[in-house]
Amino acid sequence: MAIVVDVAAHHCGDVHDFEGDGAMLYFAGPGEALPAAFALRAALAEYRIEQPSLPQARFSVDAGPLVIGHIGTRFRRGLSFIGPSINRAARILPLAPADGIIVTQGVLEHARRSDPDLHAEFVELRDRQQLKGFGRQSVRLWVAQSGRG
Numbered sequence: 001m002a003i004v005v006d007v008a009a010h011h012c013g014d015v016h017d018f019e020g021d022g023a024m025l026y027f028a029g030p031g032e033a034l035p036a037a038f039a040l041r042a043a044l045a046e047y048r049i050e051q052p053s054l055p056q057a058r059f060s061v062d063a064g065p066l067v068i069g070h071i072g073t074r075f076r077r078g079l080s081f082i083g084p085s086i087n088r089a090a091r092i093l094p095l096a097p098a099d100g101i102i103v104t105q106g107v108l109e110h111a112r113r114s115d116p117d118l119h120a121e122f123v124e125l126r127d128r129q130q131l132k133g134f135g136r137q138s139v140r141l142w143v144a145q146s147g148r149g
Helices: 002-010 030-050 084-095 105-114
Strands: 014-019 022-026 059-061 067-072 077-082 101-104 141-144
Touching: 002 014, 002 022, 002 030, 022 030, 030 059, 030 101, 030 105, 059 084, 084 101, 084 141, 101 105, 105 141
Parallel strands: 059 101
Antiparallel strands: 014 022, 067 077, 101 141
């Protein structure tokens, strides 16, 4: 958890929540989120040398408008993130291989313009994916495999 928090903060992001063995991080945009995903993958791989039982992580990155706000009542409330990009990131995460970073087209296009080296790490998944909750709309996805970047 300390590694996740440190990497998020270093890349001007934050951790919204830890749940089970996962974490949801948020950033101002893909220009911060994508380098953070690569840095987090590298930091966890380094830590895995000391702690070989640490499982390999999967990473998903999407970008888009969302609503951030408190939900609940005066007795119990929490901060919530609502929007299609949150759902899309959750739906594509299982498609990433262990230690892989999976991204949507918008994130990849941003990387192409802002960070060509990171952009070069990605290969397109062969098949477009249909994601639960997104109707018949299929999405193109790209993956940066472990051992690269």
